[in-house]
Amino acid sequence: MTRIDFACRAHVVEEMDRPDCPLVGLHRTLAHFNAINRMFSRYRGMLNEGVVNDMARGEARRYRLVDLGAGGCDIARWVVRRCRARRLRIAISAIEHDPRVAAYARAANAGYPEIDVVEADVLDRGILAGADFVFANHLLHHLSDMQCIELLRNVDRARPRRYLLNDLMRSPWTYYGFLLTTSVFFRNSFVCSDGLASIRRGFTLPEVRALVRAAAAVLPVSVRRLVPGRFVITGGTAVGDLPTG
Ligand SMILES: C[S@@+](CC[C@H](N)C(=O)[O-])C[C@H]1O[C@@H](n2cnc3c(N)ncnc32)[C@H](O)[C@@H]1O
Numbered sequence: 001m002t003r004i005d006f007a008c009r010a011h012v013v014e015e016m017d018r019p020d021c022p023l024v025g026l027h028r029t030l031a032h033f034n035a036i037n038r039m040f041s042r043y044r045g046m047l048n049e050g051v052v053n054d055m056a057r058g059e060a061r062r063y064r065l066v067d068l069g070a071g072g073c074d075i076a077r078w079v080v081r082r083c084r085a086r087r088l089r090i091a092i093s094a095i096e097h098d099p100r101v102a103a104y105a106r107a108a109n110a111g112y113p114e115i116d117v118v119e120a121d122v123l124d125r126g127i128l129a130g131a132d133f134v135f136a137n138h139l140l141h142h143l144s145d146m147q148c149i150e151l152l153r154n155v156d157r158a159r160p161r162r163y164l165l166n167d168l169m170r171s172p173w174t175y176y177g178f179l180l181t182t183s184v185f186f187r188n189s190f191v192c193s194d195g196l197a198s199i200r201r202g203f204t205l206p207e208v209r210a211l212v213r214a215a216a217a218v219l220p221v222s223v224r225r226l227v228p229g230r231f232v233i234t235g236g237t238a239v240g241d242l243p244t245g
Pocket residue numbers: 033034037068069070071072073074075095096097098101120121122123136137138139142143
């Protein structure tokens with residue numbers, strides 16, 4: 001068995017990012033993200049408190065959320081359902097640079113006119129204009145350290161009420177825990193192999209804190225560790241102490 005080095009971020013390519021990966025595998029992977037996110041991502045608690053409850057407490061108007069690297073948009077659809085249940089108005093811009101993924105998301109979003117899939121790079125100018133909330137799940141590990149710093153600066157400059165950047169922590173615990181839980185149930189997609197690659201491309205807590213320091217955000221910002229094997233960077237003009245769901 002090859003020994004895996006967790007000392008620094010690995011430059012490994014995920015199957016789903018290969019332009020020639022089989023479309024059926026890509027589609028199954030995007031479908032499996034739904035279950036993976038529910039099991040591991042902790043997004044429901046942080047978005048419920050950080051976005052939905054914040055909207056309910058705020059003025060009655062339409063709020064704009066930008067979901068960076070939105071993939072198949074399962075999380076965006078969950079936010080819409082939560083908002084509909086609470087009679088809150090939301091418009092979500094789902095930013096995705098891969099046209100194959102954007103096409104899949106548009107089809108999956110039928111019946112969700114609140115979500116606009118925008119084919120763009122997360123570092124493109126203008127995508128954050130007018131954002132009340134900015135969210136990203138499993139995006140940061142796709143970016144270089146310099147790109148993460150640029151993104152943090154862009155988000156800070158956009159002055160959203162709140163941003164939540166949620167991602168994987170690189171460690172042997174995260175890696176082998178993920179391997180054990182996914183290798184049996186997610187055999188026919190790239191979820192297991194790409195998840196393991198993502199963890200190797202991910203960050204340690206000191207690395208994330210160094211990126212946040214380098215970005216020198218003006219708005220209040222914090223980095224918190226979450227179980228299992230993840231972290232969230234929270235910032236914005238309305239940042240309180242959020243429960244982590
Ligand atoms: C691991 S997936 C996560 C998708 C989704 N956020 C979720 O949690 O299910 C990362 C997504 O970000 C997209 N992505 C990566 N780099 C990007 C960039 N620079 N600009 C826009 N999208 C990007 C990828 O194409 C992919 O769909």
